[in-house]
Amino acid sequence: MTEREIQTVVSGMSYTECPRWHDGRxxxxxFYTHAIYSVTQDGSEQRVEVEVPAQPSGLGWLPDGRLVFVSMKDSKVMRREPDGALVVHADVAAFVGGHPNDMVVDGQGRCWLGDFGFDLMGGADIETTGLLRIDPDGSVTQVATDLWFPNGSVVTxxxxxLIVDETFGNRISAFEIRPDGSLGERRDWARFGDLPTSRVVAQAVPEAVYGPDGCCLDAQGALWVADAVGGRVCRVAEGGEIRETITPGTGVxxxxxxxxxxxxxxMSCAPDFDEHARSAAREADIRAVTVDVPHAGLP
Incomplete structure (x- = not known):
């Protein structure tokens, strides 16, 4: 385990998610202050970018610079126009089995979106779900199925x-993006263990060798992956070899x-991911550490 100096950049939040580096910020x-924020690299200047009453999640930018983001609890992807107006980019309610969650926007302006698949916070059993492709005109197409909580995603x-973390699946999956926007067959990019033997969340979580959540790609083709059940961020090579581990001392x-x-x-850090506990407290933060290999790909 490599020891690196960790600093806190943002504090006093409820549950931070979906960090993105964009335009120098x-x-x-x-989630539970219902807003999208931006902050300078050292944390000295923070601002609210968009208020999202139905709870924000994945975000990105279209090729022309317009912001798109997930509004989780009304199952919409929203778009901010140049004049600041917020409009519905796509309504995905008919396509999801749970809250839409993280997404990545590719260089052609296509949004690749996952969803919970079931009512996680309500205590429902795990159900597999799919991936959606939202084209620049807002049309929605299901492009993959049978995923175990598709979460953090990157485009090479x-x-x-397209590389997709499956938080309850003990695996990271990869798909060829075909010229027509369809996806090839799912393959293991990294496999940490078997699929859970139980669909009861309280029983499945202890079976997780690694709960891959949000992630990003570096210039050597490795992924930094947050472990939602292990309180760590690891640099993972294709095939599953863990090359470095950083433990911020809390959930990440x-x-x-x-x-x-x-x-x-x-790193987006909080004590846990429980909606009731996190919405009632301001114990989440974003911490930062310097690593050796720079960013690559999207987001």
Missing amino acids: LWFVD PDGST FACMLGGSDGRTLF
Whole structure:
């Protein structure tokens, strides 16, 4: 385990997620203060970018610079127009079995979106779900099925591969992105253990060798992956070899490489992911550490 100096960039939040480095600032969502924020690299200047009453999640930018983001509890992907107006980019309610969650926007402006698949916070049993492709015109197509809580996603620098964390599946999956926008067959990018033997969340979580959550890609093709059940962020090579582990001393649920040289790893940290506990407290933060290999790909 490599020891690196960890600093706190943002504090006093409820549950930060989906960090993105964009235009010289770290952007992120905070679930239960219902807003998208941005902050300077050192944390000295923070601002609210968008208020999202129905709870924000994944975000990205279209090729023309317009922000798109998930509004979880009304199952919409929203778009911010140049004049600041917020409009519905896509309504995905008919396509999801649980709250829409993290997404990545590729270089063609296509949004690749996952969802919970079931009522996680309500105590329902695990159900597998799919991936959606939202085209720039807002049309929605299901492009994959049978995924165990698809979560953090990246697109490789050449635009040819979509890599998706499956938080309850003990695995990271990869798909070829075909020229027509369809996906090839799912393959294991990394496998940490077997699929859970129980669909009861309280029984499945202890079976998780690694609960891959938010992630980002580096210039050597490795992923930094937050472990939602293990309180760590690991640098994982394709095939599953863990090459470095960082433990921030609390739960960690997403990460992103950014900063002026792309080597600052920002980590979304909180004691746990329980909606009731996190919405009632302000114990979440974003921590940062300098690593060796810079960012690559999207987001």
